[in-house]
Amino acid sequence: MNDKPEKLIDKKGLRLDGRKLDELRPVKLQVGVISNADGSAYIEHGKNKILVGVYGPREVHPKHLALPDRAVVKCRYHMAPFSVQERKSPAPSRREIELSKVIRESLEPAIFMEYYPRTMIDVFIEVLQADGGTRCASITAAALALADSGIPMRDLVVACAAGKVEDKIVLDLMDTEDKVGSADVPVALMPNLNAVTLLQMDGTLSTDEFESAVNLALEGCKQIYVLQKEALRIKYVNVKEENKEEAEE
Amino acid sequence: MAAVITKVKQKQIAQLIDNGKRLDGRELTEYREIKIEQGIIEKAEGSARVLLGKTEVVVGVKIETGEPFSDTPNEGVLTVNVELVPLASPGFEPGPPDESSIELARIVDRGIRESKAIDTGKLCVVPGKKVFVVFVDVYVLNHDGNLIDASALAAMAALLNAKMGKYEVEDGEVKMKSGYEPLPLRKHPITVTCAKISDKLVVDPWLEEEQVMDARISIAFDDDENICAIQKGGSGYFEPKQVFEAARIAKEKSRELRKKLNW
Numbered sequence: 373m374n375d376k377p378e379k380l381i382d383k384k385g386l387r388l389d390g391r392k393l394d395e396l397r398p399v400k401l402q403v404g405v406i407s408n409a410d411g412s413a414y415i416e417h418g419k420n421k422i423l424v425g426v427y428g429p430r431e432v433h434p435k436h437l438a439l440p441d442r443a444v445v446k447c448r449y450h451m452a453p454f455s456v457q458e459r460k461s462p463a464p465s466r467r468e469i470e471l472s473k474v475i476r477e478s479l480e481p482a483i484f485m486e487y488y489p490r491t492m493i494d495v496f497i498e499v500l501q502a503d504g505g506t507r508c509a510s511i512t513a514a515a516l517a518l519a520d521s522g523i524p525m526r527d528l529v530v531a532c533a534a535g536k537v538e539d540k541i542v543l544d545l546m547d548t549e550d551k552v553g554s555a556d557v558p559v560a561l562m563p564n565l566n567a568v569t570l571l572q573m574d575g576t577l578s579t580d581e582f583e584s585a586v587n588l589a590l591e592g593c594k595q596i597y598v599l600q601k602e603a604l605r606i607k608y609v610n611v612k613e614e615n616k617e618e619a620e621e
Numbered sequence: 622m623a624a625v626i627t628k629v630k631q632k633q634i635a636q637l638i639d640n641g642k643r644l645d646g647r648e649l650t651e652y653r654e655i656k657i658e659q660g661i662i663e664k665a666e667g668s669a670r671v672l673l674g675k676t677e678v679v680v681g682v683k684i685e686t687g688e689p690f691s692d693t694p695n696e697g698v699l700t701v702n703v704e705l706v707p708l709a710s711p712g713f714e715p716g717p718p719d720e721s722s723i724e725l726a727r728i729v730d731r732g733i734r735e736s737k738a739i740d741t742g743k744l745c746v747v748p749g750k751k752v753f754v755v756f757v758d759v760y761v762l763n764h765d766g767n768l769i770d771a772s773a774l775a776a777m778a779a780l781l782n783a784k785m786g787k788y789e790v791e792d793g794e795v796k797m798k799s800g801y802e803p804l805p806l807r808k809h810p811i812t813v814t815c816a817k818i819s820d821k822l823v824v825d826p827w828l829e830e831e832q833v834m835d836a837r838i839s840i841a842f843d844d845d846e847n848i849c850a851i852q853k854g855g856s857g858y859f860e861p862k863q864v865f866e867a868a869r870i871a872k873e874k875s876r877e878l879r880k881k882l883n884w
Binding site: 583587 | 848
């Protein structure tokens with residue numbers, strides 16, 4: 373409870389985990405990790421560990437939700453009971469319901485929903501371990517899982533947060549910085565279209581600080597975007613090699 | 622949600638906005654008429670009715686004692702709930718709160734909480750054991766668009782109207798005395814919502830504009846003109862420069878509203 377660190381940024385300008393102000397946590401991405409799902413992805417963003425599975429386009433359930441001119445996208449963001457320090461009840465909290473909605477709305481602009489009328493696309497996000505910035509990491513992984521499922525997309529969606537810690541604008545807040553810091557601004561971006569698809573903020577920022585926080589978060593997004601594309605590419609390189617091996621046998 | 626609007630009207634609204642006009646004759650950055658009435662529910666500790674054009678929202682504030690959260694043992698608790706009551710729109714259905722009402726409640730909550738509007742330190746009775754819990758219940762009575770700004774205004778107006786009975790603490794129990802005092806407030810957040818239609822930003826979208834919009838962004842400003850909460854909604858997107866433009870528009874509109882309301 374009172375284990376608040378005295379300083380979040382030391383004299384050298386380094387943060388609790390030794391990062392610079394504008395440095396991301398290590399990000400590891402993997403595509404095609406669930407054999408049952410139509411598309412799937414796994415992300416490790418710092419200590420965040422999140423798994424995303426995509427099912428669809430498939431029959432709409434319940435049926436009355438079907439739309440005549442486009443697919444329905446459903447999204448469930450859920451945290452495992454063991455993902456946080458104190459056990460979280462597995463029942464969906466109000467926070468999780470809100471996040472499911474904003475994550476869905478951050479992915480929808482990327483999907484050609486009009487290609488699949490009267491169908492449903494399910495995006496299931498399970499947070500296995502949380503350490504600040506789970507909504508952003510979830511979006512990054514969910515976009516990869518959608519791409520992996522073969523659903524046509526305008527662009528990948530990639531998300532990253534910036535915030536204010538001890539009067540400094542910093543990139544990619546971890547849990548402690550999020551809780552003790554004075555503001556958090558998660559941003560999701562479709563880099564090729566320069567389109568912001570998620571934007572939230574809590575805390576206190578002047579309008580100038582807000583602008584620099586958004587710009588910093590956008591830079592972070594662009595860095596992760598490179599890793600995202602690489603993860604997709606690697607999957608198909610692996611598939612190709614597997615095929616080659618099979619052919620040789 | 623399910624209210625129907627014809628394609629012809631959708632097109633008309635979008636085309637007008639493209640030319641800088643709106644179907645109801647407003648400027649792009651003009652609010653509808655705002656009416657605020659306070660103290661309309663005598664049994665609630667605080668209450669307010671806000672009319673934003675034809676959108677109508679009533680907020681009741683109840684204050685009771687309860688347990689604090691373990692990470693803030695010396696602070697009172699704020700709870701915001703939104704009921705989209707079925708009489709307010711053909712699209713609202715009875716039942717447990719759905720994602721729209723939860724999102725709306727959390728946007729209103731965030732504006733009040735992040736601006737530190739309520740001095741929760743003054744709502745502690747026995748540290749770690751007993752504090753005052755402020756329940757803000759938002760009742761949407763007629764949905765004609767922009768529930769976010771209407772609800773945020775009504776919630777703040779009801780909090781400003783709220784009175785607490787004077788009390789003293791005896792053996793860890795609250796004993797009421799005669800007389801009242803106002804709820805301790807420090808800030809007055811104001812939330813401004815912009816919708817993106819035809820690639821233009823429009824303030825205070827009404828129902829039919831909401832059905833045409835690509836996306837919306839709601840920005841709350843505190844008394845010092847700092848941003849304290851933001852929420853983007855809708856299945857569209859904003860370009861970064863539109864986000865910054867929305868912040869500028871919202872800042873200006875919140876200043877204007879603050880002056881008008883004398884908050």
